[in-house]
Amino acid sequence: MKLKLVTMAVGAVMAAAPVMADLVFPSLSYRTGPYAAGGIPFADGYADYFTLLNERDGGIGGVPINMIECETGYNTQKGVECYEATKGEGALVYQPLSTGITYQLIPKATADDIPIHSMGYGRTSAANGKVFSHVFNYPGNYWNGASGAINYLLETNGDDLKGKKIALVYHNSAYGKEPIRTLEELQKKHGYDLTLLPVDHPGQEQKSQWLQIRREKPDFVLMWGWGVMNQVAIQEAANIRFPMENFIGIWWSGAEHDVLSAGDKANGYKALTFHNVGREFPVFDDIQKYVVDAGKAAGAGDQIGNVLYNRGMYAAMLAAEAAKTAQEMHGVADITSGQMRDGMEALMIDEAKMVSLGMPNFGPSFNVSCDNHGGPGLVGVTQWDAASQTWSMISDYKPTDMDVIGALIAEDSAAYAAENNIAESCN
């Protein structure tokens, strides 16, 4: 009881904080826990881009940005706490960087009229904006990823995968299970053999899975991993001398810290991507000048150019552009979350805009619309060079099999709509 009283008192102090006229972007980050290695660079990139906009441009459309960070530890219960704690501050968009938390927030945020941008994660069928009015997953989703990987294999194997064996090593959770149905559909079309190898959270123990790979000798291994699971898998693959160029990870399994621990043996490992890698972009010079050198970087400032840092920055950029679009659409600078949703739905990214932002060829060009919250689903491939310790793009953003994916999205979103009594509509 006493505890509760103290908590109440603290809560009352918190609730009394003044409300300022600014654009609130909550960052549900995780800098602790088993997935922190991926969470830190992403959160840094997300924060640094907003700091850059504040320092260089004075915010978005003249309104300063207030980024509130809340630690989730990749834990859904803490995610709920963070959501409830920040939504009252006027949050414009949530990017939880966790498929589990995204699932949880989908109905809540929709009811509260706050959009969610689950960029390359979350519920894939949210691409159907007629059912998921407040959820966006542009520019690509897991099913695009699965199809992109298969397309890449087709391309590099003379358009024929008949009789080839493909193994999927996946995180045994909602996240890891996402690609399975797509891979099974594509299996019917292209005639490969698919082996499924689940790895339980957090993924430190993968001996048996890799023993099976060693025994069955699949031609290719795909991986849907996150956190420590990636490092362990790449190390295990190196241990059984699996040819790295036949090992492809999803975009969450392709950062520097995933491959560095395996050293030279990780050379040639591939990962999918929906944005560019490296730090050779003008925007990073601005970040260096206005943010890092000014001592305002979110982290230590050493993550710039890291794959996940770039992704966090890309996510922040897309959010900022959507906010700009919303400001233009509604003619107000201090937008609400509902207006932000409209801005996200009308978002247009083309190369000219990317160049003007200092990110030439950083990501694909795409338009968002009500029936397509998922963007074009263009998928590129990157490869790790252990000698120079860099990732480089070896295949440009290419289209994926939307015939198969579109049907699956329609089916899964229809199931969700039926379960929750949602009528398909565009508003």
Add this chain to the structure above:
Amino acid sequence: MFYREAGDFKTNYADDNQTFPIKFDRYRYYFVLFVAFAVIPFLINDYWVNAIFLPFLIYSIAAIGLNILVGYCGQVSLGTGGFMAVGAYACYKLMTSFPEINIFIHVLLAGGVTAGVGVLFGLPSLRIKGFYLAVATLAAQFFLVWLFNRVPWFYNYSASGQISAPERTLFGLEVTGPNTTAWAPYLFCLVILTICAVIARNLTRGMQGRKWMAIRDMDIAAEIIGVNPLKAKLSAFAVSSFFIGVAGALFFSVYLGAVEVGEAFGINQSFLVLFMIIIGGLGSIFGSFAGAAFLVLMPVLLKNVLVGGLGWPTDTAAHFEFLIVGALIVTFLIAEPHGLAQLWRVAKEKLRLWPFPH
């Protein structure tokens, strides 16, 4: 002074055997009920409900359930997470299969299903004891999580294996789903918690509870004086699992709304509830509340103080949260190995003598 038996005359057995024999305690109890039912619902918003009260109420139910098994009957269980998962998935299947039936009934039925599963996994307790039983229930934990991950029927064949609670109403008010008003799910859980606590309190001080405690204190002696170990142990597993199942159903349907079995009901959950009853006090209903409050509210409080109040970076605050909670647990257990409930008992003893302690 005001806290003593003297002067509170009881003229019949019912009065003599009531839960709170001291007048002050009784009024305090009514006061707490009054505040919980008639004051808090008017004061709370979404944050208070979803971040503080719902987890506290639901974990209290789970802690009471586990306390019956571990604290009263002496059967150590590490399967709490798995049993909560049974409650959650049973509730999900019932909610989606029979949408027209009242959610309250679904929650109770989910508890019933869990009771059945609990009895099944309680069978080994007839042969094995102590740490060995803990390992057997650990097997239940892993098996159940694996089962719900593996068999698509349990999650209605959804692509990702996540289950999401559809919107359900009680007396025309939403208690699950996203469109709830803050007080409706709070009152829903509070009513269930109150019922569970009253049942648990009365079970444990009646004949059934005495049988459980006899088994806990020495099972051979209990058998000699005529306690059937089969019935006593399995009934403890059934009642305990029923409460845990109800907690799991509420955890999924009212609190989180969408869960993934490995993440929400993993081994961490089992340990968390076990720590609650150890810190709160084994064999005490009050201890279940105190332990749940300690482990649910403390991290939230620390987070709000460190990040909101002192403006620390979130990661440093998160690390310190672990440090402080951990240090507090160690300190508490050294200062009072019998948990917060024992502190409360000691305080009451002192109060009886106060202000003349000689």
